[in-house]
Amino acid sequence: QKEVEQDPGPLSVPEGAIVSLNCTYSNSAFQYFMWYRQYSRKGPELLMYTYSSGNKEDGRFTAQVDKSSKYISLFIRDSQPSDSATYLCAIRRPGDKLIFGTGTRLQVFP
Amino acid sequence: NAGVTQTPKFQVLKTGQSMTLQCAQDMNHEYMSWYRQDPGMGLRLIHYSVGAGITDQGEVPNGYNVSRSTTEDFPLRLLSAAPSQTSVYFCASSSGQTNTGELFFGEGSRLTVL
Numbered sequence: 001q002k003e004v005e006q007d008p009g010p011l012s013v014p015e016g017a018i019v020s021l022n023c024t025y026s027n028s029a030f031q032y033f034m035w036y037r038q039y040s041r042k043g044p045e046l047l048m049y050t051y052s053s054g055n056k057e058d059g060r061f062t063a064q065v066d067k068s069s070k071y072i073s074l075f076i077r078d079s080q081p082s083d084s085a086t087y088l089c090a091i092r093r094p095g096d097k098l099i100f101g102t103g104t105r106l107q108v109f110p
Numbered sequence: 111n112a113g114v115t116q117t118p119k120f121q122v123l124k125t126g127q128s129m130t131l132q133c134a135q136d137m138n139h140e141y142m143s144w145y146r147q148d149p150g151m152g153l154r155l156i157h158y159s160v161g162a163g164i165t166d167q168g169e170v171p172n173g174y175n176v177s178r179s180t181t182e183d184f185p186l187r188l189l190s191a192a193p194s195q196t197s198v199y200f201c202a203s204s205s206g207q208t209n210t211g212e213l214f215f216g217e218g219s220r221l222t223v224l
Binding site for chain 1: 217
């Protein structure tokens, strides 16, 4: 079983839609949860991070962690064509290296 | 503000050839790493370094060598290229002093091995 699972998509939505991107993980020791965004032919860049459980909001983006279900989510409100990218979840145990999901490709069409 | 710079951006090799992918960062980061990204496999860690003179293996180190003689540079060497090493390679760095786990990535080097 992979330590982190992520649906590869692609996910195609109209502009203005609410997008939900998700990952599941297997080890309850993970405490740091991140979302990276990767535009085509570019390197990933950190979008959001959360520690332990709960929500974190930044503009149109909300990261959510449910440790009881081992489930993390990224919500994008009022999605824009500029949000079209691959979104990778990444998790980490304290003092350990990041483990990345395979990424979900999102396409927002006008 | 260059960040993480990788060269070359594209490379085509024949099986058995060797080459070095270059990575340099100007953020004075202690931690540097190399990943490969393949469809359906995500980002996989090849090698990493927590400071000059210190390197260690990641998840998929076979067929690759690294060295870290300076804080700024972390080259990745392919000793004898194989078609299975066709991939996009990313170098990433981190200050390593926070728990956010923020990695700063280069733009990638696309390698094709024929």
